[in-house]
Amino acid sequence: MTQYEGITRRGMLGLVGAAAATVPLDSGAAGAQAASGEVTVRMTVNGSATSLTVDPRVTLLDALRERLQLTGTKKGCDRGQCGACTVHVDGRRVVSCLTLLATLDGASVTTIEGLADGDRLHPLQQAFIEHDGFQCGFCTPGQIMSAAAVIAEGGARTDAEIREQMSGNICRCSAYPGILAAIRQARTEMR
Amino acid sequence: MDFLRPTSLADALSAKADQPEAVPIAGGTDVMVELNFDHRRPSALLDLTRVPELATWEPTADGGTRLGAGVPYTRIITELGARLPGLAMAARTVGSPQIRNRGTVGGNLGAASPAGDTHPVLLAVDAAVELRSVRGTRVVPVREFYTGVKRSVLASDELITAVLLPRAGGPQQFSKVGTRNAMVIAVCSFGLALHPGDGTVGTGIGSAGPTPLRATEAEWFLTGELADGDLWESPKPLTDSVRRRFGELVAEAAAPIDDVRGSAAYRRHALSVLARRTLGWAWQDYRTGGDQRCA
Ligand SMILES: Cc1cc2nc3c(=O)[nH]c(=O)nc-3n(C[C@H](O)[C@H](O)[C@H](O)COP(=O)(O)OP(=O)(O)OC[C@H]3O[C@@H](n4cnc5c(N)ncnc54)[C@H](O)[C@@H]3O)c2cc1C
Ligand code: FES
Ligand code: FES
Numbered sequence: 001m002t003q004y005e006g007i008t009r010r011g012m013l014g015l016v017g018a019a020a021a022t023v024p025l026d027s028g029a030a031g032a033q034a035a036s037g038e039v040t041v042r043m044t045v046n047g048s049a050t051s052l053t054v055d056p057r058v059t060l061l062d063a064l065r066e067r068l069q070l071t072g073t074k075k076g077c078d079r080g081q082c083g084a085c086t087v088h089v090d091g092r093r094v095v096s097c098l099t100l101l102a103t104l105d106g107a108s109v110t111t112i113e114g115l116a117d118g119d120r121l122h123p124l125q126q127a128f129i130e131h132d133g134f135q136c137g138f139c140t141p142g143q144i145m146s147a148a149a150v151i152a153e154g155g156a157r158t159d160a161e162i163r164e165q166m167s168g169n170i171c172r173c174s175a176y177p178g179i180l181a182a183i184r185q186a187r188t189e190m191r
Numbered sequence: 192m193d194f195l196r197p198t199s200l201a202d203a204l205s206a207k208a209d210q211p212e213a214v215p216i217a218g219g220t221d222v223m224v225e226l227n228f229d230h231r232r233p234s235a236l237l238d239l240t241r242v243p244e245l246a247t248w249e250p251t252a253d254g255g256t257r258l259g260a261g262v263p264y265t266r267i268i269t270e271l272g273a274r275l276p277g278l279a280m281a282a283r284t285v286g287s288p289q290i291r292n293r294g295t296v297g298g299n300l301g302a303a304s305p306a307g308d309t310h311p312v313l314l315a316v317d318a319a320v321e322l323r324s325v326r327g328t329r330v331v332p333v334r335e336f337y338t339g340v341k342r343s344v345l346a347s348d349e350l351i352t353a354v355l356l357p358r359a360g361g362p363q364q365f366s367k368v369g370t371r372n373a374m375v376i377a378v379c380s381f382g383l384a385l386h387p388g389d390g391t392v393g394t395g396i397g398s399a400g401p402t403p404l405r406a407t408e409a410e411w412f413l414t415g416e417l418a419d420g421d422l423w424e425s426p427k428p429l430t431d432s433v434r435r436r437f438g439e440l441v442a443e444a445a446a447p448i449d450d451v452r453g454s455a456a457y458r459r460h461a462l463s464v465l466a467r468r469t470l471g472w473a474w475q476d477y478r479t480g481g482d483q484r485c486a
Contacts, residue, residue, distance in 0.1 A: 037192065037193060037194070039194050055192070056192050056193075056194035056236060057192065057226055059223065059227065078227045078228075079224045079227065079228070080220055080223070080224065080286070080287075080289070080290055081374055083287065083289060086289055092265075092292050093288065093289055093292060094289055094292055094293055095289045095290070095293075097223070097227065098219050098220050098223040098224065098227075098290075098293065099219065099223070099293070100216065100219060100223065100236075100238075102194050102196075102236075102238065103196075103216070103219070103238050103240050103241075105196070146288075146289070150288075165288055167287055167288070167372065167373030167374070168286070168287025168288050168289045168290065168373065168374065169287075
């Protein structure tokens with residue numbers, strides 16, 4: 001790694017990964033001698049200030065589940081296709097499996113664990129129960145986080161719009177009619 | 192692995208010059224899939240999400256638009272539907288709402304997949320790509336940008352900083368064939384732009400060749416037909432034979448292969464249908480004066 005001339009590298013780029021923190025990246029791959037530098041990320045998770053030091057390749061999803069024990073967020077595909085890992089970053093919904101934790105310094109993250117108000121369920125959580133919006137429940141946290149953003153964005157005016165806006169969340173049990181009914185009900189309650 | 196977090200374009204460019212092997216990451220919707228499945232093991236990642244210069248768009252002096260490489264699809268749809276109708280149509284078909292909240296045109300160009308949805312539109316409207324490095328800035332017409340499957344003229348010390356799109360002087364269309372409505376990689380796709388100002392038309396074909404392609408013969412044919420019939424001045428409905436011939440010429444311009452998503456023969460057939468239909472819609476818009484038809 002070369003040094004920038006005349007500027008402090010850390011100050012300029014917030015570059016992480018100094019030679020000091022050398023952990024062999026992958027002992028399995030022949031000749032992979034790259035040093036792994038960890039990154040420290042400060043963010044707010046469900047309202048609490050959190051600081052994590054991780055390998056730069058760690059996704060938000062893995063950090064939530066494995067470091068913060070917030071296992072409500074599910075890993076269905078790890079490739080952006082199922083929506084089970086949907087959370088909010090700075091109010092926008094994203095798939096946490098394709099979001100690098102290292103890019104989130106200063107961000108505010110909300111997961112399914114942060115939605116209820118103490119013991120009082122969020123209107124969407126209550127509506128999913130009332131309308132049988134799930135069977136196995138694996139996709140449900142992602143469905144609810146996605147729906148919360150759709151309603152907040154005002155994008156749930158018609159059934160067609162709800163279906164279109166929810167197209168990134170797949171339900172293997174095909175609880176779609178219940179999901180739709182639940183969102184319709186919560187939309188009214190959340191306004 | 193190094194993780195570079197520049198907070199200005201100047202810093203990003205010096206980082207890229209210093210570590211040309213660093214992989215830029217914008218929305219991450221292509222890069223992360225490769226990382227999660229260990230298809231790629233870069234020695235450094237260059238986070239572009241904190242570079243404010245990449246996340247803006249502005250009108251240009253000639254009425255066009257300079258679109259920062261890092262503006263996500265969601266913003267293209269909500270903020271630029273009227274200025275960039277064709278690109279906004281393509282943006283609406285990308286992935287899912289979650290993918291559109293992160294994915295960018297810069298990333299689509301950086302990946303340079305022949306299946307990328309923005310390419311047919313960028314070709315049809317004759318956009319240009321702005322590339323920068325510490326050596327300077329160059330502007331490459333998108334028609335010269337793609338060099339092979341997932342390859343482009345982008346040099347290892349360069350970043351894509353913006354896309355320059357001319358003013359939409361007439362109707363634009365984008366259409367794609369996929370196995371379902373959401374989250375599909377195009378089996379094939381087609382972009383069309385009518386340019387009443389100089390009496391020309393632009394085309395772009397996606398997912399039917401090693402790179403996105405232009406259907407030059409089809410453009411010439413249609414340009415000629417519209418001029419011969421004086422149709423720009425007195426727009427009559429296009430005859431079936433003109434639309435059909437246009438579709439055939441688009442299909443002939445493609446160089447598709449057989450793969451899991453579709454056979455070459457199917458792709459050619461589907462392209463001729465897409466071309467015929469998008470021409471019908473675009474021409475109808477031109478005739479009725481509505482140049483901002485929604486998909
Ligand atoms: C579930 C899913 C569905 C998808 N559906 C579609 C679809 O329907 N249509 C479609 O076209 N694509 C689709 N994609 C692919 C992807 O979302 C798009 O290609 C998107 O435009 C990539 O943008 P990004 O900002 O996320 O790119 P990134 O992943 O950040 O980057 C992609 C590539 O470009 C490079 N890069 C990024 N920005 C720059 C820059 N400024 N300068 C130089 N290089 C740069 C990166 O190094 C990388 O090689 C899908 C992906 C997923 C996961
Ligand atoms: S686990 Fe993230 S989208 Fe499937
Ligand atoms: S409830 Fe089982 S996947 Fe949706």
